[in-house]
Amino acid sequence: MNPSDAFAQMKFRDPKRARGLRDALERLVQGADHAPVSVMHVCGSHEQAIAKFGLRAAFPQELQVIMGPGCPVCVTDVPEVDEAVALAKQGVRIASYGDMLRVPGTSQSLADAKAEGANVDVVYSVTQAVDLAREHDEEIVFFASGFETTAVATAAILVDDPPDNFSVLSAHKYIPPVMEIVAEMPETKIEGFLAAGHAATITGSAVFEKFVERHGLPVVIAGFEPLDVMAGLVKLLEVINSGEPRVENAFPRCVTREGNVHAQKLLWRVFRPTGGRWRGIAHVPNGNLRLRDEFAKYDTRKRFTIDASALWSYAPPKLVQQCQCGDIMAGIASPSDCQLFGKECTPDKPVGACMVSAEGTCRIWHQYGGRPDLRSMKRGAA
């Protein structure tokens, strides 16, 4: 392989622009008064694009692009999974997005409960869960996961008069508050954040302005094309080097400062932010989205007495104790730092939540390889 073809091989639509952006990254990292420069993104789709298109091979060696808590399924905490498993084992029919089935609870996942005969349906949308409720007389619980982008869909369903046998067990999460937590973790040394374009489509870029004020760390919103990601990183490094932290929107074709105000109103009409643990990370004030009292009749937690204590009598298997998902989601460790990664822990037999979900760092690295060693090619191409 001709090393100068490295960029063509990386499937850039516009290799010339890709080279320009890579050169800009090199220049900006050299222009920083320290090394390495560490930035964090908080979106599984960003990590997929970075890993799939081999972008880390094009990044300067001194630039660390770390995935943070960007996988809503992965950060769903054990007690939340236990609630769904306990309900399923009580005979309640559960509908959820596919990745949620294999996320481990204290002793069982929803998939385990299903294997034992519980009634668990995989749906692709909350609308399909409502359709199930319309088609059947029994109670249907929608175990809802996802960040604000997905929570808006759940909200739209709840204001649209769903059937009485439908309820929502919300494990929805809100991204801005967890950025505050990760920014303050002394181990992470994060100098700036790349925010997810489509979540920002809903929230607008303004939602990050207070964060920047409080933490002095810049936020740049970026899209999901390989070139969008690189352009976002160039902008982020420019802002870091300028010494004037601010919010920049590198994805203007999708994101405005105000965002989708109509969707925000819908989101906050149905949900209230409340504190709760994110798996492996920390208690995140205002990080969980729960149904407001006005929608209590659709709130699974108000509708059922959920007793998960029967699930707690098992000691966690030894492998789980070695799992490093928490540190990986906080950006302190990489999947390759975990001794289970690719050995005892694989997509077929996941130990931790990060290997379960298609948006989990470990799952993504397992499929694409997280740090393809193309650096020699890149040097050759330079």
Next chain:
Amino acid sequence: MCLGVPGKVIEVDREMQIATVDFWGVKKEVRLEVCDAPVAPGDYILNHVGFAIRRIPPEEAAETLALYDELLRLADEQDLMTADVRAELDAAPDATRSPKVAPDESQ
């Protein structure tokens, strides 16, 4: 799951807040109640779990579509991004509504 998938609006039922949307030749029904702007036939929308979360003006669509063209062209069932896009397509029901426009007599 954050990726969404863009499609072209064929028809809009304003009363029901539902659009018939063409995704690479497959027609689906997408709900409009959380969309940021009114949409019309010819516009593109970004579909996430069966809802349009954003209107994409036609002149900006090409740039957005390119990534998806590649993901679907490769059609690798194992690929996480392709699977994500396919799940977003599965999230919207197939369009079953009878077209409001009279069918072309010549066909």
